[in-house]
Amino acid sequence: MVENTMEALLQDGFAKKMANQYLGNLERERKSNAEAQFIDPELLEWAHANGFYGETAVALQLNEQNKNDYLSDYDYCRVWPLNDWERFWINDKLTFAYLFAGTEFEKYIPESYYYVDQTRILPLINSHMDKSLDGFIALLKEKGEFACKPCNGGWGMGFNKLSYLDGTFYVGNKEATEDEVRDFVTANRNYLYTEFFHPAEEFAQINPVIHTLRILMLNEDGVSPTTVASYFRFAVSDDSGISKNDDSKSNFNLPREPGLRLFNVPFDPKTGNYGASTGKHSILLSYNDGRKDVDTHPDSGTYVDGRIENWAELEEMLKQMAIRVAPVEWLGYDLCMTDKGPKLMEINSHSGCTYLQMFTPYRTHEVLAPYFEKRLAAIDALGEDAIKARNGIPR
Known part of the structure; x- marks a missing residue:
């Protein structure tokens, strides 16, 4: 059983960033379920008390008999970050692109066209280095499609598509004017525009x-x-x-x-x-x-x-x-x-574990089980100053 309060999580070695995310997810589930029930209320309460999201309990068909086969959401959030600085x-998609550019891995990486920060439109390695919005539009016409996504984020949130076909522009597969495409670009900051993939x-x-x-x-x-x-x-x-x-x-x-x-x-x-x-x-x-x-x-x-x-x-x-x-x-x-x-x-850097565990329960895996046991034991052994240092890890 776990105590789902900020004070308890910080004492247990959570980074405050991850404690906020974990408690926020619990609250989101409670609120969503109260508005339109989609998880059995008793299961939701049981899951939260045992360190799992309700969504995880449904996905993994959790119960008292099998819960110990799976790494809990509580423990997975608690061990963050698994990687050092x-x-x-x-984590950053722009850094990721430049990290492998010019290497033997480049052919596996999506082409990178533009990045829009808080004040500028920046042409990237696979553009024609035209820094203007006109240059952005010209490259979109040439390539036909751009994938659009926040430079750092998760869960597919913010993903969209810009395209140009037979003289017509589209935003999110809906017909648009050129001005509406320009407005989309200027309105969405910290966005990366890359090659669009088809299966x-x-x-x-x-x-x-x-x-x-x-x-x-x-x-x-x-x-x-x-x-x-x-x-x-x-x-x-x-x-x-x-x-x-x-x-x-x-x-x-x-x-x-x-x-x-x-x-x-x-x-x-x-x-x-x-x-x-x-x-x-x-x-x-x-x-x-x-x-x-x-x-x-x-x-x-x-x-x-x-x-x-x-x-x-x-x-x-x-x-x-x-x-x-x-x-x-x-x-x-x-x-x-x-x-x-x-x-x-x-x-x-911290892939969600719910859907992977549908096919590979971490707590019974020959590599993952001892890995997380070691990670959690290391946090348990920390003194007060080290715990406070973990609490303060910002990102």
């Missing part, structure tokens, strides 16, 4: 919105990275009217209301197999109807079963990339298989 290299045909048949292949890699000693967990995420329609085919939206939405659905697919990093060929079912998760094992995508009806033929090469690339950024030991890679080949969208 070098986490900034990957390869094999994956477009499942869903035309770009998917995410999350690969969690641990590289504790800096020289021997190991893949420890993985899964595929595909977009799926929900009951709130979000289109199943709108590629201007992220393939993930935070569960905030009834009707939301998520579609997660098992992936075996030992073989490159995904879906039914792994011997596991895909999971359709609804915060109305609970969790269901399925083998077909609920919108397209496509049977989800296949293999990434060049997986061994891709995994080796990820391992070499991990060695290049050796001080970063906890890496959540977000890959996608595009019509231009495999691409790496970003690397996360």
Whole structure:
């Protein structure tokens, strides 16, 4: 049982930043559930008392018998940050792009076109170095599509798409004037504009919105990275009217209301197999109807079963990339298989653990279980001054 107060969390070694996030998520769930119930109230109360979000309890089908198989949200937030200050290299999408530019990894990285800070429009490495808004518009016409996203953030929040086709501009796949595109750019600060990805045909048949292949890699000693967990995420329609085919939206939405659905697919990093060929079912998760094992995508009806033929090469690339950024030991890679080949969208420094644990419970895993036991024990052993220092970690 945990005590969900700021004072208790700080005494237990939380950084105040993460304590605020954790308590904020608990409050968001309580508020959302009070307005439109989508989690059983007794389950929600039980989950919070045991250190889990209600959403996690539904996703993992938690109960008293199996809860110890899973790392709790409380403990995962408590051990933040798993990476030292070098986490900034990957937390910021602009730094991430420049970190690998000009290297053998560049072909896997999305092209970077523009960054808009608080006062300027800055052309990036894959632009024509025209610093004007006119230059931005000209490059959009040339490329046809830009992915738009906050330079640092998570959960797909703020993602959008700008495009130009046959003389017409679009913002979020809705027809727009050139002035409206210009207004979008000037209104959205700290935004990065990059190459827009479309899934390869094999994956477009499942869903035309770009998917995410999350690969969690641990590289504790800096020289021997190991893949420890993985899964595929595909977009799926929900009951709130979000289109199943709108590629201007992220393939993930935070569960905030009834009707939301998520579609997660098992992936075996030992073989490159995904879906039914792994011997596991895909999971359709609804915060109305609970969790269901399925083998077909609920919108397209496509049977989800296949293999990434060049997986061994891709995994080796990820391992070499991990060695290049050796001080970063906890890496959540977000890959996608595009019509231009495999691409790496970003690397996360503190990947969410709920959906990975659907297929890989951390507390029973031969590598992750001892890793987190060691991490948590180290916090337990800290003195008062060291605890206060952890409380003050800003970002």
